[in-house]
Amino acid sequence: MLLVIVIVAYTVPKLTDYSAAAVQKAAGEVLSALGDEAAEIESESEWKAFRDRWMARKNGILTQINDVWLKAAPKEAKREVGQQTNLLKTQVEQKVEGAKAWLRAPVFEVEHSGIEVLAADLEHYRLEKLQGVDITLPGVRRPIGAEHPVMRTWREIVSVFQKLGYSVAEGPVVETDYYNFEALNFPPNHPARDTQDTLFIAGQQSKPQRERLLLRTHTSPVQIRTMEKMRPPLRIVIPGTVHRNDPPDASHSPMFHQIEGLAVDTNITFGDLKGTLDHAMKALFGSSVKTHFRPSFFPFTEPSAELYVTCFICGGSGRRGAEPCRPCKQTGWIEVLGCGMVDPNVFEFVKDNGYDPRKVSGFAFGMGVDRLALLKYGVDDIQLFFQGDVRFLQQFG
Numbered sequence: 001m002l003l004v005i006v007i008v009a010y011t012v013p014k015l016t017d018y019s020a021a022a023v024q025k026a027a028g029e030v031l032s033a034l035g036d037e038a039a040e041i042e043s044e045s046e047w048k049a050f051r052d053r054w055m056a057r058k059n060g061i062l063t064q065i066n067d068v069w070l071k072a073a074p075k076e077a078k079r080e081v082g083q084q085t086n087l088l089k090t091q092v093e094q095k096v097e098g099a100k101a102w103l104r105a106p107v108f109e110v111e112h113s114g115i116e117v118l119a120a121d122l123e124h125y126r127l128e129k130l131q132g133v134d135i136t137l138p139g140v141r142r143p144i145g146a147e148h149p150v151m152r153t154w155r156e157i158v159s160v161f162q163k164l165g166y167s168v169a170e171g172p173v174v175e176t177d178y179y180n181f182e183a184l185n186f187p188p189n190h191p192a193r194d195t196q197d198t199l200f201i202a203g204q205q206s207k208p209q210r211e212r213l214l215l216r217t218h219t220s221p222v223q224i225r226t227m228e229k230m231r232p233p234l235r236i237v238i239p240g241t242v243h244r245n246d247p248p249d250a251s252h253s254p255m256f257h258q259i260e261g262l263a264v265d266t267n268i269t270f271g272d273l274k275g276t277l278d279h280a281m282k283a284l285f286g287s288s289v290k291t292h293f294r295p296s297f298f299p300f301t302e303p304s305a306e307l308y309v310t311c312f313i314c315g316g317s318g319r320r321g322a323e324p325c326r327p328c329k330q331t332g333w334i335e336v337l338g339c340g341m342v343d344p345n346v347f348e349f350v351k352d353n354g355y356d357p358r359k360v361s362g363f364a365f366g367m368g369v370d371r372l373a374l375l376k377y378g379v380d381d382i383q384l385f386f387q388g389d390v391r392f393l394q395q396f397g
């Protein structure tokens with residue numbers, strides 16, 4: 001039910017009692033009437049009429065109060081009535097101005113003009129407006145979000161290495177040719193430097209090659225950037241987004257996520273690499289997985305290897321019941337990452353910061369987070385991760 005308040009326009013009464021209490025009471029009635037009228041104002045023109053009614057020099061209510069109360073007051077009460085009407089005048093002026101300020105404010109925000117009485121009046125008006133809202137209607141349901149499967153995998157991998165004492169390092173997604181290729185020992189004509197594979201920023205032709213900007217194709221530039229800033233020993237894990245010039249399909253995306261690791265110290269050996277990654281794989285995929293290293297090649301590691309784990313879907317048998325296991329192509333092994341001992345040529349670029357290749361050694365590894373998430377959650381299309389379809393994503397909630 002909508003409450004309707006009928007406002008009777010205020011007229012200035014003649015005073016018969018000029019005692020302080022009586023004048024105060026009359027002044028209170030003036031302010032109350034003013035508040036009621038202010039609450040009805042809904043437009044600029046209504047406010048102007050309201051202002052003139054109360055403040056016009058000729059016959060405005062303030063002028064009337066002056067005439068009807070002060071001038072008619074007996075001599076002995078003049079001082080008291082004069083003080084009261086002056087105070088009232090100030091209060092009325094503030095209220096009238098306040099009503100204008102409120103008119104410009106959004107409907108459901110109370111403008112705190114500093115005048116308590118006015119604020120109370122406006123609150124009253126606001127509540128009256130709210131009578132039209134049905135508070136018995138059910139509220140708006142706000143769905144609770146869940147961690148994206150790629151981000152969950154990302155966090156799990158990072159946390160395994162953090163527990164081993166690794167720090168998290170990050171770097172820019174828009175990178176220079178120097179950090180993305182040159183300092184990582186990519187030869188000048190390496191195919192990865194071709195626009196077929198790498199997304200370059202436009203308009204860079206006038207710059208020397210090493211300064212040209214591109215979207216980083218791996219998180220490895222952060223290895224160089226971190227070694228420039230921090231002296232050995234160093235243990236870092238580097239999560240981040242990377243880009244390649246690949247058309248999107250079920251197993252490729254022009255944007256994907258990588259996590260790399262780098263450990264540098266004196267006397268780091270391939271045995272340290274194997275032990276660390278074997279531990280990490282067991283922490284990620286379960287203590288029963290076995291690891292297997294196969295020789296490979298990367299420009300920035302020597303020797304290099306690919307790490308395989310026993311298929312965590314079929315347990316290494318290559319079969320799921322009567323069906324062949326597709327994720328491991330029935331081999332019982334799944335390739336999870338690339339790794340190797342840091343190539344001494346890479347250390348040469350940061351030699352001045354304590355990375356003398358004759359004194360320190362290290363290992364590095366890198367893995368695709370999205371691919372591991374695909375395997376882990378049995379998803380067969382990488383595009384599903386980036387389409388933002390709630391029907392897909394809510395399965396991971």
Ligand SMILES: [Zn+2]
Binds near residue numbers: 317318327
């Ligand atoms: Zn399998």
